[in-house]
Amino acid sequence: MTGADVARLGALATHFDRRLSMLDDTGVARRIWDGDPTVWKSDPNTPEIRDRLGWLRLGTTMKPHVPRLLEFAQEVQRDFDRVVLCGMGGSSLAPEVLWRTFGHRAGYPALSVLDSTDPRMVAAIERDGDLARTLFIVSSKSGGTLETASAMQYFWERTGKRPAQFAAITDPDTSLARLAGERGYRRTFLNPPDIGGRYSALSLFGLVPAALVGIDPATLLERGARMAEVCSGAGPAARNPGLWLGAVLGEAALHGRDKLTIVAAAEIASFGLWVEQLVAESTGKERRGIVPICDEPLGPPGVYGDDRLFVSLAPSGRPDPQAAALDALAAAGHPVVQLPFEDRFDLGSEFFRWEMATAVAGSILGINAFDQPNVAESKRNTLDVLARDAPAAPPASPDEVRALLSGARPGDYIALLAYIPSSRDNERRLTAIRTRIRDRYRVATTAGFGPRYLHSTGQLHKGGALRGRFLVVTSEPGEDVEIPGEPYGFRRLQAAQVEGDLRALRSRDLAALRVEGLATIESSL
Secondary structure, X not given: OOOOOEEEOHHHHHHHHHXXXXXXXXXXXXXXXXXXXXXXXXXXXXXXXXXXXXXXXXXXXXXXXXXXXXXHHHHXXXXXXXXXXXXXXXXXXXXXXXXXXXXXXXXXXXXXEEOOOOHHHHHHHHHOOOHHHEEEEEEOOOOOOHHHHHHHHHHHHHOOOOHHHXXXXXXXXXXXXXXXXXXXXXXXXXXXXXXXHHHOOOOHHHHHHHHHXXXXXXXXXXXXXXXXXXXXXXXXXXXXXXXXXXXXXXXXXXXXXXXXXXXXXXXXXXXXXXHHHHHHHHHOEOOEOOEEXXXXXXXXHHHOOOXXXXXXXXXXXXXXXXXXXXXXXXXXXXXXXXXXXXXXXXXXXHHHHHHHHHHHXXXXXXXXXXXXXXXXXXXXXXXXXXXXXXXXXXXXXXXXXXXXXXXXXXXOEEEEEEEOOOOHHHHXXXXXXXXXXXXXXXXXXXXXXXXXXXXXXXHHHHHOOOOEEEEEEEOOOOOOOEOOOOOOEXXXXXXXXXXXXXXXXXXXXXXXXXXXXXXHHHHHO
């Protein structure tokens, strides 16, 4: 444990201490750094383990890229007012968090993240800035992400097929790398292939957008390297911040405290978005997992069930406005962990700490923390719906919504999966709805904008403990936006994604309804 980290674990304390001893006795830290797949699975040939550990050394391996990133940032400053990042999940969430945390720096372009197939979101990108002064970053590890490819093709046409307005971030030898070469994109950044998307925050997927908007990549890497050093295989688990936190997460989940509730200070309020994908997609499989809860305001102890673990991130050396609420939760027997941070650049440290902690928690749960076996299912369903052009089922009524909510049992969670524009107003409405659901039914809530959640919590919803109850929110998008080269537009693509994921959820006998608009849910509460 680092000096100022605080854990009040109550009934979990004895189990936690025993777990730390087990981590030491089995040499887990050393084995992780040695690339030992048996940390997670007994078969050393299990796919997507040994070849997914490149994130461990990014603080060092990325340093040589910094001069090139800063040179490119100066070039972009000169020629562009805006950067639009087209990406999904691990390719978009770290840049989104960095942008929301640091904000717009004078003299640097603004950043917009397009991780939606909603035609209103696509049209807004075109409407809200000068396309001729916009650089499009196409970001995809696989190179073939459907949503990203659709956005790329649309704006390729709308910009008059100007390669100087495009750059790519991808793995070597992907279809995107080849296409960028054929078209002559302004830059193509090839990321090390031994890094999974959700572990790529300190790789080129996070550092390129950071540099372009004026966030110093060298400082982010230095903070990450500092945390990696103290999380290395030397020393006991009790003084290893990553192992220590991973032991808390894993042991809490084993004892029913599997709703990891992130309480982030205002300075890094969006950090939970990134943690959500990392934890959900890494642990939500084989009918087990940790359910991350972010952006849910703290309430009094009485509104929570016995399935919560609270982890707070607050700046050191200053009063924490959430301290009294956290004290009350700890006094009521809820486990509470408090992690201090120095400043906003400590996102570099926290990116690494949480990656290590998630990997350790996966080991404790006995799952492979680096694959995502259920993510492809909804993709296949989407393509099937597009091919068949099947009509959507009618939306649910307020009474049906009320029945779904009232059917929640202790240990369940309610997920709002919103295929609507990801505006601040919609975020506020979703938060208000979640708070009312939690307070009335004493059940954890989570929310995600579609289709982004398919590349984040979607793995957990379908591969985890199957304790979710789902409200898939749609709204009429109005005029469609066509996708060049495809027989469908963004409106039809989004509708197919809705139907495809509903099929995946219902195939597991999960309670899942489609509702038209947030007002339907609001009227049911």
